[in-house]
Amino acid sequence: MNTEEKRFNQEEEDEEENGRGREAWERTYADERSWESLQEDESGLLRPIDNKTLSHAQYRRRLRTATAARIQKGLIRYLYIIIDFSRAAAEMDYKPSRMVVVARQVEAYIREFFDQNPLSQIGLVILKDGVAHCLTDLGGSPEAHIKALMGKLGTSGDASLQNGLDLVCDLLNQIPSYGHREALILYSALSTCDPGDILETIQKCKASKIRCSVIGLSAELYICKHLCQETGGMYFVALDEPHLKELVLEHAPPPPAIAEFAVANLIKMGFPQRTAEGVISICSCHKEAKVGGGYTCPRCKARICELPTECCICGLTLVSSPHLARSYHHLFPIRPFDDVSPSALKDFHKLPKNCFGCQLSLLNPGNLPGPQVACPNCKQHFCLDCDIYIHESLHNCPGCESLRNSKTISDMEE
Amino acid sequence: MTPVSSKLYADDVSLLMVLVDTNPYFWSSMKNTAFTFPKFISHVLAFLNSILLLNQMNQVVVIATGYNSCDYVFDSSTSSMQRAECLLEKLEDFVDKDESLSQEDSVDGVGFSLLSGALSMALCYIQRVFRSGPLHPQPRILCLHGSPDGPGQYVAVMNSIFSAQRSMVPIDSCVIGSQHSAFLQQASYITGGVYLKPQVSDGLFQYLSTVFATDLHSRSFLQLPRPVGVDFRASCFCHKNTIDMGFICSVCLSIFCKHHKKCSTCGSNFGEARKQDPSASDQRRTSYGS
Numbered sequence: 001m002n003t004e005e006k007r008f009n010q011e012e013e014d015e016e017e018n019g020r021g022r023e024a025w026e027r028t029y030a031d032e033r034s035w036e037s038l039q040e041d042e043s044g045l046l047r048p049i050d051n052k053t054l055s056h057a058q059y060r061r062r063l064r065t066a067t068a069a070r071i072q073k074g075l076i077r078y079l080y081i082i083i084d085f086s087r088a089a090a091e092m093d094y095k096p097s098r099m100v101v102v103a104r105q106v107e108a109y110i111r112e113f114f115d116q117n118p119l120s121q122i123g124l125v126i127l128k129d130g131v132a133h134c135l136t137d138l139g140g141s142p143e144a145h146i147k148a149l150m151g152k153l154g155t156s157g158d159a160s161l162q163n164g165l166d167l168v169c170d171l172l173n174q175i176p177s178y179g180h181r182e183a184l185i186l187y188s189a190l191s192t193c194d195p196g197d198i199l200e201t202i203q204k205c206k207a208s209k210i211r212c213s214v215i216g217l218s219a220e221l222y223i224c225k226h227l228c229q230e231t232g233g234m235y236f237v238a239l240d241e242p243h244l245k246e247l248v249l250e251h252a253p254p255p256p257a258i259a260e261f262a263v264a265n266l267i268k269m270g271f272p273q274r275t276a277e278g279v280i281s282i283c284s285c286h287k288e289a290k291v292g293g294g295y296t297c298p299r300c301k302a303r304i305c306e307l308p309t310e311c312c313i314c315g316l317t318l319v320s321s322p323h324l325a326r327s328y329h330h331l332f333p334i335r336p337f338d339d340v341s342p343s344a345l346k347d348f349h350k351l352p353k354n355c356f357g358c359q360l361s362l363l364n365p366g367n368l369p370g371p372q373v374a375c376p377n378c379k380q381h382f383c384l385d386c387d388i389y390i391h392e393s394l395h396n397c398p399g400c401e402s403l404r405n406s407k408t409i410s411d412m413e414e
Numbered sequence: 415m416t417p418v419s420s421k422l423y424a425d426d427v428s429l430l431m432v433l434v435d436t437n438p439y440f441w442s443s444m445k446n447t448a449f450t451f452p453k454f455i456s457h458v459l460a461f462l463n464s465i466l467l468l469n470q471m472n473q474v475v476v477i478a479t480g481y482n483s484c485d486y487v488f489d490s491s492t493s494s495m496q497r498a499e500c501l502l503e504k505l506e507d508f509v510d511k512d513e514s515l516s517q518e519d520s521v522d523g524v525g526f527s528l529l530s531g532a533l534s535m536a537l538c539y540i541q542r543v544f545r546s547g548p549l550h551p552q553p554r555i556l557c558l559h560g561s562p563d564g565p566g567q568y569v570a571v572m573n574s575i576f577s578a579q580r581s582m583v584p585i586d587s588c589v590i591g592s593q594h595s596a597f598l599q600q601a602s603y604i605t606g607g608v609y610l611k612p613q614v615s616d617g618l619f620q621y622l623s624t625v626f627a628t629d630l631h632s633r634s635f636l637q638l639p640r641p642v643g644v645d646f647r648a649s650c651f652c653h654k655n656t657i658d659m660g661f662i663c664s665v666c667l668s669i670f671c672k673h674h675k676k677c678s679t680c681g682s683n684f685g686e687a688r689k690q691d692p693s694a695s696d697q698r699r700t701s702y703g704s
Contacts, residue, residue, distance in 0.1 A: 072665060072680075075664075075665075075667060076664055115580070119667075178664035179664075257665075262664070264663065264664055264665045264677070264682035264683065264684055265664050265684055266661035266662065266663060266664070266670065266673055266674065266677075266684050267661065267662045267663075267664055268659065268660075268661055268662075269659070269660060269661070269662050270658060270659045271646065271647040271648050271657065271658055271659070271660070272658075273645070273646075273647060273658075274644075274646075298658035298659050299659060316659070320646035320647075320648075321646050321647065321648040322572065322575075322576075322600065322604060322646060324648065324662070324667050324669070325568070325569065325572040325576075326572075326576055327667055328569045328572070328573075328667070329569070329573050331666055331667070332569060355538075356535075357534070357535060357538030357539070358538040358539045358541065358542035359486055359489070359539060359542075360542055385541065385542070385545060386538050386541070386542075389537075389538060389541045390534075390538070393577045393580060393581070394534060394537055394538070394573060394574065394577045395573040395577070396530060396534045396570045396573050396574060397534070398484075398531055398534035398535045398538055399531075400531075401484075401528060401530040401531035401534050401567075401570050402483055402484035402485075402528050402530075402531025402532065402534070402535065403482070403483055403528075403531070404481065404482045404483075404515075404528065
């Protein structure tokens with residue numbers, strides 16, 4: 001036993017010495033892994049990887065699966081983010097540590113989430129010391145969540161998946177039946193330290209119709225995979241920081257709705273008007289006297305500072321019409337653009353020379369047509385960058401929108 | 415909806431995207447007033463030239479918003495002459511082309527121009543400028559609009575507004591027609607731009623040069639027209655009434671003023687939810703008991 005421990009210590013020291021043994025210039029290379037961004041071409045020359053076409057191909061694949069069919073989407077989501085801040089999150093394989101990287105990604109995710117799902121709510125749960133703490137309750141203010149998370153950074157103890165799921169299950173059982181219940185777990189540990197049978201908890205989550213998704217930071221775990229399969233979520237393991245970011249942000253658009261998961265219902269909402277400038281009133285959210293610039297709840301006339309929110313006095317959901325409009329693009333997605341086939345490209349005299357959106361020349365050096373895509377509806381050609389921008393941020397096809405007649409045609413098709 | 419802060423790249427170089435309303439039905443309705451299309455264009459040309467003279471790095475792009483189509487008519491970065499008069503020729507071609515695309519013989523009233531298309535194109539162009547490198551002119555969009563809002567464009571215009579907000583591009587609007595434009599009021603409010611409806615259209619150049627000519631950095635030092643109170647209340651899909659409180663379908667977010675049994679937009683039944691509610695609370699009780 002003693003000798004074993006000794007050997008273990010010895011090994012640890014060796015490892016430390018390895019790190020220290022390297023010169024500073026060597027270490028920067030070892031950390032950055034700059035050789036991974038090079039590839040060999042056919043003549044053996046080293047070239048930087050052509051990321052643009054690669055990422056574009058990847059993006060189109062994602063787009064095709066996302067908009068393959070017109071599916072109903074769960075627009076009103078109640079999501080708990082479960083973050084593992086156990087000992088394993090202190091590992092330094094992500095720089096500077098897993099915990100910092102995860103916190104950074106969660107911050108970006110919360111902002112993106114509320115941008116895409118203005119009517120939804122998020123709560124944060126942290127796993128550490130074998131227990132699960134509820135850091136923030138379900139709420140619609142991104143700043144409140146981010147502030148709470150940044151104030152609670154620190155790792156210790158073990159992670160317990162079961163405790164986390166039990167807590168989230170209890171919390172999510174209280175939400176109204178029309179909401180979509182979700183849990184997103186960012187798991188660093190390679191084990192779970194549970195008080196009971198986790199398989200029962202997984203069944204409980206399944207019965208409560210909670211969609212659980214896990215993003216692993218170390219290696220694939222059977223129990224996480226099982227959880228995601230049972231509850232209809234997604235399980236992925238991140239390779240590095242950019243990959244982690246991509247995986248996390250994949251959860252920002254609303255997931256396809258499963259009919260029996262949430263019941264269609266009419267939700268009573270208020271559309272408050274802005275209070276007149278210069279009026280002094282006490283706001284119900286901060287309990288402070290403020291001058292002008294707020295909203296008045298149409299039911300109980302309480303003053304509210306920000307939308308969307310729930311009235312603190314009468315509990316009415318308060319939104320403004322742009323919040324609803326922000327979600328409409330999920331309901332009316334634009335069709336993916338088609339690649340222009342090489343045979344059509346040969347006939348390049350007939351092709352438009354510039355991208356319809358940004359007027360960028362579509363010709364490569366040498367006056368040959370470069371890669372381009374075309375809208376199936378209005379047949380206008382676009383460059384690859386515009387294609388990504390149009391589908392990921394704008395959600396309008398400039399070609400279809402600037403042709404009165406094409407609009408009526410597409411309306412008739414529907 | 416917080417107004418966006420301006421990006422600090424090169425703080426006094428601007429890229430001005432001007433969307434010019436060329437809806438022929440609107441301009442023919444203006445014939446009786448003193449303010450005609452040629453007059454309007456002469457004001458705009460003087461304004462564009464003064465923008466180009468303010469800073470040699472300034473860039474102006476003009477998009478014509480027609481009745482049947484939209485197109486770029488001027489780009490100071492590619493045009494051989496740095497003068498806005500170059501746009502006249504292309505504008506004429508555009509108006510002819512726009513007319514030839516027309517299928518209907520007569521239009522009731524003034525009709526609406528394709529604001530959503532022109533906004534989308536302008537945003538695509540701005541993204542290209544963002545991609546061009548770390549140093550680029552600060553973009554903003556100016557809508558010179560007169561036609562009434564097209565109700566069918568609501569979703570597309572809102573999408574453009576949110577995209578502009580995300581990339582921190584202010585949308586300024588100058589309404590030339592007789593009515594206020596609810597679309598442009600929202601656009602300017604959400605993106606932190608200026609909304610203005612000139613009292614005297616003959617003095618358009620004065621309005622343009624005092625309110626819309628300054629770069630975004632200098633704006634913070636000026637007393638620009640205060641944002642008007644924008645009514646963000648929704649109108650219900652069933653009676654088109656503006657409402658304070660209403661019911662939202664949880665599936666498709668349609669707005670109704672009364673409780674319905676079935677959603678008229680997406681066809682979901684709401685009756686079932688009532689029946690399921692007690693069972694849901696039963697479940698809750700058992701889960702807490704165990």
